[in-house]
Amino acid sequence: MSKQIETSMKTFFRHKTILVTGGTGSIGRQIVKKLTACSPKKVIVFSKDDSKQYMMKNEYAEYPEVVFALGDVRDASRVRQLVKGVDIIFHAAALKQVPTCEDNPFEAVQTNIIGGQHVIEAAIEYEVSHVVNISTDKAVSPTNAMGATKLISEKLFSQANESIPNQKTKCCSVRFGNVLGSRGSVIPIMLQQLLNEKPLTVTDPHMTRFFMSIEEAVSLTLQAAIMMKGGETFILKMESLQLADLLKAFHEYAAQINAKSPDILVVGKRPGEKLHEELTFPHEADALFEHEQFYAILPRPHLHPAFQKVDLTNYTSKEAPLITKEKLFHIIEQLHHTHHKK
Incomplete structure (x- = not known):
């Protein structure tokens, strides 16, 4: 991240009161960490996991500006309580595991759609100035319940800018790929399998996914809050990962640490999964602009004069530049060292 950013x-964040929903999750806790370096007035960490809140509260014992609130975005009255007096909201609370949402689609609706609407309504009522909704590439041409609910969530946050009662609240979304090292993602799972001398389970070696580091994800999210004018969808320019390359990197890493060379267990695509992911819809091509390290889908062409129009009609993980095997090796190594410290 540059000095200027x-x-x-x-x-921007100095002396602000900021609410982070899903604040104890992989992304939420990193947003909180970054915000504490910006001299905020208060950061409210809102989540439903009391164990994670307890652990995180101990970590922030010397940060009186970081406060913790237990609850669920499904509870409209609790959301309203916490939004009152807030300047900025980062909405990271979500059900994000594809198989879980496939098995429990209405639960995904309750959290990802209805919970998001509760945040929007409270933000408009209490005139929160900036709301950033965290979305996913799975919202593009969705084939699963998680992606479908996140697509509706994006539309809710976009339309909120045109809501009749809305006088002061600006909303936008950021569309993520997979976040390297986040809870439940493929690399930590495979690393655990390697260390436990279990086969590496893979859905399809030809499968590709967009990947970004947690640092990149948080940087994009915070920049979106600063740059937004309302209605945008921001997308980081990301590299792609092919699972076959990841398997090769794990084999090489096993040799380096003198671990048993892992077997590979191909389990096939799970319900609702795609072979390749997309970051934009074809119909969004006319509204797609770029600025430095990200793309933006704009509701109006001249909303950001500094952004440049870009001709990109097929932005999929199959066509994107691939992460090198060397970079993957380094990521595995870093994750292993972090895991070992815990």
Whole structure:
């Protein structure tokens, strides 16, 4: 992250009261960590997991500006309680595991759609100035319940800018790929399998996915809050990962640490999974612009004069530049060292 961006973040978030829903999750806790370096007035960590809240509260014992609130975005009255007096919201609370949402689709609706609407309504009622909704590439041409609910969520946050009662609240979304090292993602799972001398389970070696680091994800999210004018969808320019390359990197890493060379167990695609992911719909091509390290789908062409129109009609993980095997090796190594420290 450049010095200029760091400075603009510190200026923007200084003395602000900020609510982070899903604040104890992989992304939420990193957003909180970054915000504490910006001298905020208060950061409210809102989540439903009391164990994670307890652990995180101990970590932030010397940060009086970081406060913790237990609850669920499904509870409209609790959301309203916490939004009152807030300047900025980062909405990271979601059900994100594809198989879980496939098995429990209405639960996904309750959290990802209805919970999001509760955040929007409270933000408009209490005139929160900026709301950033965290979305996913699975919202594009969705084939599963998780993606479908996140697509509706995107539309809710976009339309909120045109809502009749809305006088002061600006909303936008950021569309993520897979986040490297996040809870439940493929690399930590495979690393655990390797260390336990279990076969590496893979759905399809030809499968590709967009990947971004947690640092990149958080940087995009915070920059979106600063740059947004309302209605945008911001997308990081990401590299892609082919699972076959990841398997090769794990074999090489096993040799380096003198671990048993892992067997491979191909389990096939899970219900609702695609072979390749997309980051934009074809119909979004006319509204697609770029600026430095990200793309933006704009509700109006001249909303951001500094952004440049880009001709990109087929942005899929199959066509995107691939992460090198060397970079994958380094990511596995870093994750192993982090895991070992715990």
